[in-house]
Amino acid sequence: MQCVPLACFQVIRCRAAVAWAPGKLSVEEVEVAPPKAGEVRIKLVATGICRTDEHLLQGCFPNAEFPVIPGHEGAGIVESVGEGVTSMKPGDKVIPLCLPQCGECSFCRNPESNFCQKSHISEPQHLLPDKTTRFSCKGKQIHHFLWVSTFAEYTVVPEYTVAKIDAAAPLDKVCLFGCGFSTGYGAAINTAKVKPGSTCAVFGLGGIGLSVVMGCKAAGASRIIGVDINKDKFAKAKELGATDCINPRDFQKPIQEVLTEMTGQGVDYSFEAIGHKDTMIAALASCNMSTGVCVMIGELDSGSEISIDPTLLLTGRTWKGTVLGGWKTRECIPKLVSSYLEKKFNSDLLITHTLPFAKVNEGFELLRAGKSIRTVLLF
Numbered sequence: 001m002q003c004v005p006l007a008c009f010q011v012i013r014c015r016a017a018v019a020w021a022p023g024k025l026s027v028e029e030v031e032v033a034p035p036k037a038g039e040v041r042i043k044l045v046a047t048g049i050c051r052t053d054e055h056l057l058q059g060c061f062p063n064a065e066f067p068v069i070p071g072h073e074g075a076g077i078v079e080s081v082g083e084g085v086t087s088m089k090p091g092d093k094v095i096p097l098c099l100p101q102c103g104e105c106s107f108c109r110n111p112e113s114n115f116c117q118k119s120h121i122s123e124p125q126h127l128l129p130d131k132t133t134r135f136s137c138k139g140k141q142i143h144h145f146l147w148v149s150t151f152a153e154y155t156v157v158p159e160y161t162v163a164k165i166d167a168a169a170p171l172d173k174v175c176l177f178g179c180g181f182s183t184g185y186g187a188a189i190n191t192a193k194v195k196p197g198s199t200c201a202v203f204g205l206g207g208i209g210l211s212v213v214m215g216c217k218a219a220g221a222s223r224i225i226g227v228d229i230n231k232d233k234f235a236k237a238k239e240l241g242a243t244d245c246i247n248p249r250d251f252q253k254p255i256q257e258v259l260t261e262m263t264g265q266g267v268d269y270s271f272e273a274i275g276h277k278d279t280m281i282a283a284l285a286s287c288n289m290s291t292g293v294c295v296m297i298g299e300l301d302s303g304s305e306i307s308i309d310p311t312l313l314l315t316g317r318t319w320k321g322t323v324l325g326g327w328k329t330r331e332c333i334p335k336l337v338s339s340y341l342e343k344k345f346n347s348d349l350l351i352t353h354t355l356p357f358a359k360v361n362e363g364f365e366l367l368r369a370g371k372s373i374r375t376v377l378l379f
Helices: 051-057 171-178 180-192 207-218 231-240 255-263 277-286 329-341 357-368
Strands: 012-018 026-032 039-048 074-081 093-096 135-137 140-142 154-158 162-164 199-203 223-227 244-246 269-272 293-296 318-321 351-356 374-378
Touching: 012 135, 012 357, 026 154, 026 357, 039 093, 039 171, 051 357, 074 154, 074 171, 093 171, 162 329, 171 180, 171 329, 171 351, 171 374, 180 207, 180 269, 180 293, 180 329, 199 207, 199 277, 207 223, 207 231, 207 269, 223 231, 223 255, 231 244, 244 255, 255 277, 269 277, 277 293, 351 357, 357 374
Parallel strands: 199 223, 199 269, 223 244, 269 293, 293 318, 351 374
Antiparallel strands: 012 026, 026 135, 039 074, 039 154, 039 374, 074 093, 093 162, 135 140
């Protein structure tokens, strides 16, 4: 029988960034309960600030409940495990996953799908699967976010939402693999399946859009056009593989017409990494009317709908969505980390700022001002 230290079953008091309501975060002392059966308690080392967290703070994320601890792009070390957990042990380096891989549902069993029926798109994830929370603060229950809540020094998650990674991985760098880098890079590699010699357009040059650029380059695209209204991002985009960068505000005509003129018949692949209705339609219209593929990555506000001209699809265009870049998370994220360690790509270039966790609100201000690509918070 394995001897489990008594400390593993105790409540831990630690810092966390709590959103008591839509708006600003407040760094508080919270209590984190021990893991129950099938759960893992993780000591976070680093977490990235993603636009989706801002989406939550604006009150625009579907099924969100307040108060809540945001964050979903973290990396840490297993502190303790609940009964029945077999795939990891205390001391293992891990990445908590905002897209589960339960391995049992019809989606997980389908080799062509990376979705899981336990995802937040299928069921709310503001409480753990047993419909209770492991967080409390000032006598109040605090909700989880996407089950992972990485804006806390400790978090508790189901085993099937954790990927064990190489012990050599630097956690302050690979935390991006929990969302941003994996989503963008995989959108090009897995979802669009970009072909060598092809042309691509990437709408939005934030952390995810620039990861798309990296994926298009890795796939052998001959021309990669970055589209953004913030010209300050163009230098970084070109460093990562963009061949051209354009600002829609520099033209008197719709950007899809500009892209069609630049490429002759539209790009082979277009990617929308912003989350606006207008840019989603523009991205679709900018790809080749017969064989073009448009991948929707950005997330619209909860309850939003899009109206399109059906002839955009009638001629043969393909319009696709992607969740976490098409990776089967528990299987593939560790492999992606291994590729990083083998220097097959340099995702470190996406990190523009590193701040102590106490400056979490400063990190969000950098994001809102368009001054950061990825800010990593260190605990």
